[in-house]
Amino acid sequence: MKYFVILIALVSLVGCASNKTLNSQAISYEQLNELGNRMTNRDCPMIDYYVNYIEDQLRYKGLYNRPPESMDDADRKYNAKAHVIIWGLRIGCANPSRYTQ
Numbered sequence: 001m002k003y004f005v006i007l008i009a010l011v012s013l014v015g016c017a018s019n020k021t022l023n024s025q026a027i028s029y030e031q032l033n034e035l036g037n038r039m040t041n042r043d044c045p046m047i048d049y050y051v052n053y054i055e056d057q058l059r060y061k062g063l064y065n066r067p068p069e070s071m072d073d074a075d076r077k078y079n080a081k082a083h084v085i086i087w088g089l090r091i092g093c094a095n096p097s098r099y100t101q
Contacts, residue, residue, distance in 0.1 A: 026060035029078050036085040044093035051089060054082050 027035075032054075043050060058064040063071065063079045071079060 026057045029074070029081065032057065032078065032081055032085070036081060036088070039085065039088060039092070041092070041096055043089065044096070047089050047093050051086050054086055058082050 035054075039050075055064060058079065061075065061078060063075055063082075066079075068076050068079060
């Protein structure tokens with residue numbers, strides 16, 4: 001019986017350790033805007049990371065693949081800014097001279 005209790009405890013600990021929990025708290029619009037303002041050509045090697053990160057933020061907010069007509073103004077603004085950053089990266093990284101002045 002003692003070994004059974006230990007075995008159950010170990011299995012539950014292993015199960016807890018293997019469950020990766022994502023940070024389900026989306027960043028604010030101000031943080032998203034700041035992130036977008038800091039993007040340069042140096043971020044192109046990590047384009048997939050940034051696009052995935054921003055798409056995750058949209059998922060956390062419940063805006064991913066949601067039609068803009070069903071959003072309130074704050075959500076529409078957040079959604080638009082996220083997509084501006086994503087497409088800015090995709091277009092900017094395909095055209096390296098875009099960010100030069």
